[in-house]
Amino acid sequence: xxxxxxxxxxxxxxxxxxxxxxxxxxxxxxxxxxxxxxxxxxxxxxxxxxxxxxxxxxxxxxxxxxxxxxxxxxxxxxxxxxxxxxxxxxxxxxxxxxxxxxxxxxxxxxxxxxxxxxxxxxxxxxxxxxxxxxxxxxxxxxxxxxxxxxxxxxxxxxxxxxxxxxxxxxxxxxxxxxxxxxxxxxxxxxxxxxxxxxxxxxxxxxxxxxxxxxxxxxxxxxxxxxxxxxxxxxxxxxxxxxxxxxxxxxxxxxxxxxxxxxxxxxxxxxxxxxxxxxxxxxxxxxxxxxxxxxxxxxxxxxxxxxxxxxxxxxxxxxxxxxxxxxxxxxxxxxxxxxxxxxxxxxxxxxxxxxxxxxxxxxxxxxxxxxxxxxxxxxxxxxxxxxxxxxxxxxxxxxxxxxxxxxxxxxxxxxxxxxxxxx
Amino acid sequence: xxxxxxxxxxxxxxxxxxxxxxxxxxxxxxxxxxxxxxxxxxxxxxxxxxxxxxxxxxxxxxxxxxxxxxxxxxxxxxxxxxxxxxxxxxxxxxxxxxxxxxxxxxxxxxxxxxxxxxxxxxxxxxxxxxxxxxxxxxxxxxxxxxxxxxxxxxxxxxxxxxxxxxxxxxxxxxxxxxxxxxxxxxxxxxxxxxxxxxxxxxxxxxxxxxxxxxxxxxxxxxxxxxxxxxxxxxxxxxxxxxxxxxxxxxxxxxxxxxxxxxxxxxxxxxxxxxxxxxxxxxxxxxxxxxxxxxxxx
Numbered sequence: 192x193x194x195x196x197x198x199x200x201x202x203x204x205x206x207x208x209x210x211x212x213x214x215x216x217x218x219x220x221x222x223x224x225x226x227x228x229x230x231x232x233x234x235x236x237x238x239x240x241x242x243x244x245x246x247x248x249x250x251x252x253x254x255x256x257x258x259x260x261x262x263x264x265x266x267x268x269x270x271x272x273x274x275x276x277x278x279x280x281x282x283x284x285x286x287x288x289x290x291x292x293x294x295x296x297x298x299x300x301x302x303x304x305x306x307x308x309x310x311x312x313x314x315x316x317x318x319x320x321x322x323x324x325x326x327x328x329x330x331x332x333x334x335x336x337x338x339x340x341x342x343x344x345x346x347x348x349x350x351x352x353x354x355x356x357x358x359x360x361x362x363x364x365x366x367x368x369x370x371x372x373x374x375x376x377x378x379x380x381x382x383x384x385x386x387x388x389x390x391x392x393x394x395x396x397x398x399x400x401x402x403x404x405x406x407x408x409x410x411x412x413x414x415x416x417x418x419x420x421x422x423x424x425x426x427x428x429x430x431x432x433x434x435x436x437x438x439x440x441x442x443x444x445x446x447x448x449x450x451x452x453x454x455x456x457x458x459x460x461x462x463x464x465x466x467x468x469x470x471x472x473x474x475x476x477x478x479x480x481x482x483x484x485x486x487x488x489x490x491x492x493x494x495x496x497x498x499x500x501x502x503x504x505x506x507x508x509x510x511x512x513x514x515x516x517x518x519x520x521x522x523x524x525x526x527x528x529x530x531x532x533x534x535x536x537x538x539x540x541x542x543x544x545x546x547x548x549x550x551x552x553x554x555x556x557x558x559x560x561x562x563x564x565x566x567x568x569x570x571x572x573x574x575x576x577x578x579x580x581x582x583x584x585x586x587x588x589x590x591x592x593x594x595x596x597x598x599x600x601x602x603x604x605x606x607x608x609x610x611x612x613x
Numbered sequence: 614x615x616x617x618x619x620x621x622x623x624x625x626x627x628x629x630x631x632x633x634x635x636x637x638x639x640x641x642x643x644x645x646x647x648x649x650x651x652x653x654x655x656x657x658x659x660x661x662x663x664x665x666x667x668x669x670x671x672x673x674x675x676x677x678x679x680x681x682x683x684x685x686x687x688x689x690x691x692x693x694x695x696x697x698x699x700x701x702x703x704x705x706x707x708x709x710x711x712x713x714x715x716x717x718x719x720x721x722x723x724x725x726x727x728x729x730x731x732x733x734x735x736x737x738x739x740x741x742x743x744x745x746x747x748x749x750x751x752x753x754x755x756x757x758x759x760x761x762x763x764x765x766x767x768x769x770x771x772x773x774x775x776x777x778x779x780x781x782x783x784x785x786x787x788x789x790x791x792x793x794x795x796x797x798x799x800x801x802x803x804x805x806x807x808x809x810x811x812x813x814x815x816x817x818x819x820x821x822x823x824x825x826x827x828x829x830x831x832x833x834x835x836x837x838x839x840x841x842x843x844x845x846x847x848x849x850x851x852x853x854x855x856x857x858x859x860x861x862x863x864x865x866x867x868x869x870x871x872x873x874x875x876x877x878x879x880x881x882x883x884x885x886x887x888x889x890x891x892x893x894x895x896x897x898x899x900x901x902x903x904x905x906x907x908x909x910x
Contacts, residue, residue: 421771
């Protein structure tokens with residue numbers, strides 16, 4: 192008697208569906224609105240309003256004074272590193288990638304202090320790596336790393352925002368004694384309270400001799416030569432300071448952060464844009480794989496990489512217009528659990544013998560006084576290798592373009608975003 | 614006989630009938646709850662993020678400003694175009710490759726149907742990422758495909774496929790092929806061969822029977838397959854990231870970089886919404902074009 196016209200009451204009618212949907216949707220809206228208290232993160236660090244021309248160093252936001260870390264070795268030490276940055280032996284050396292047990296330095300450390308080291312080659316670029324730890328740092332949560340190796344500008348940023356653990360100088364006597372003078376008294380951490388350099392390096396041109404000669408292209412000696420090669424066989428760096436720094440040198444502009452102007456950056460952008468249209472790509476350390484696959488003929492590269500991980504065909508040169516110089520620094524991010532062990536590691540690698548061992552493999556410039564003498568004993572030809580000991584001419588052409596004012600950095604990010612298509 | 618008493622009320626629905634009518638809702642409840650908590654609520658939150666301002670460092674404030682949409686519309690035209698073109702081309706290619714495959718398996722498979730279906734799915738046993746990376750090696754300048762051809766001087770030495778749109782479309786086509794083949798197979802499998810026989814009896818040629826009988830009956834499969842391929846393909850970022858260059862970036866790459874790389878949540882959320890809207894419009898137009906009555910079989 193209540194069957195209406197034969198319609199099956201068990202089938203959902205349109206009206207019921209819309210009613211149900213409206214109720215569910217409204218409920219969801221309420222849940223979303225109340226749930227999404229827009230993030231009130233930690234109070235933004237007081238950054239100095241830097242004037243355009245002269246970047247002032249950001250003040251260091253010190254954490255609350257902590258008691259000296261107890262001198263107990265805890266582990267395992269979690270260390271985030273770049274690829275091709277520590278001495279390797281065996282299969283790992285041929286593969287050019289760390290695998291547990293393949294680094295003499297780490298093995299000696301493990302034996303000496305009876306602690307495990309979790310060494311991960313997680314960093315391909317500063318920005319990419321920082322993106323993985325920034326949310327935790329902003330929220331005040333541990334990042335999972337005890338030590339990270341980041342370039343000057345990122346180390347400066349992390350330290351200035353109070354996101355670095357303080358180093359107990361009594362635990363690192365080797366560092367205090369052996370740090371090379373040119374690397375002391377950095378504007379952003381004059382007392383080395385929060386960082387010690389790992390290696391110094393240069394950015395210049397890397398190329399593959401065979402690929403270029405096979406395709407009848409000249410070997411690049413200057414940045415202008417690099418720009419002239421077929422753009423789809425060339426890569427620049429996704430490290431913006433290196434790419435734009437070299438771009439400034441190529442255009443003959445000053446690569447001094449105090450005097451670079453907005454117009455200079457725009458000019459570099461306009462100079463690189465036509466290459467992007469022809470197939471230029473921006474990579475981090477992935478250029479090592481591209482060189483191995485012969486996909487890339489020439490690139491902006493970091494000085495040690497091709498020598499340590501490339502083939503004999505692959506060469507690094509400092510461009511005639513000049514090169515960029517920088518350091519990668521060992522920093523302990525806030526929330527590190529094994530601080531004492533990290534300090535021991537810093538101290539360990541500043542022993543001249545160990546430093547020589549590392550520099551002899553990675554072909555970067557060691558920050559340790561006395562490493563030069565040790566390398567001469569260990570591997571005499573290395574003592575005159577221009578990658579480890581740059582000539583006076585190269586040193587004269589080096590520029591440090593790491594430390595930019597906020598305004599310059601914002602413009603740099605925008606221009607790079609436009610070039611890279613994201 | 615009986616005196617006409619007051620009219621009796623009809624007995625109301627009993628418990629069993631009430632449960633019976635509620636059955637569809639009870640069965641739908643898990644699915645609806647899932648959608649509400651993992652799709653509708655996050656979508657609203659994402660919408661609120663897209664109209665906020667701020668940065669990861671300083672926190673986000675809900676200001677209902679449209680600046681993120683402004684950026685999204687003005688700066689990324691090429692990437693949107695790339696997404697639609699690459700996704701669309703890949704869908705068409707998977708259809709052109711997949712339909713003959715599905716047809717053969719359904720109509721000519723015979724004893725080997727299961728084995729052939731297994732072969733279609735077998736690549737899925739390996740991770741998506743590994744398969745895409747292996748294509749990076751395959752399509753390399755001196756790799757197994759181009760290397761021998763260059764040694765034989767059949768193609769110029771400087772020819773590259775990797776990091777061009779061809780590599781990206783090829784990667785997407787390869788990765789989404791099973792999503793096209795399987796729905797097509799299911800739809801074709803259901804077709805009664807007697808219908809085709811009847812068409813032939815009525816003087817239809819082989820091609821005519823195909824066009825007038827097989828294809829229309831397979832339309833639900835075509836629709837399902839193309840949706841399963843097109844929608845994920847235009848949001849894809851793995852293929853463009855690994856196999857593509859600077860000019861082949863898709864919207865997925867932009868969203869990933871804005872969200873993870875730059876911490877620019879409002880723009881990333883705005884781009885996601887625009888992408889969703891574009892997909893909805895395309896699907897609606899496509900469904901109209903195919904004719905919705907035919908799609909429900």
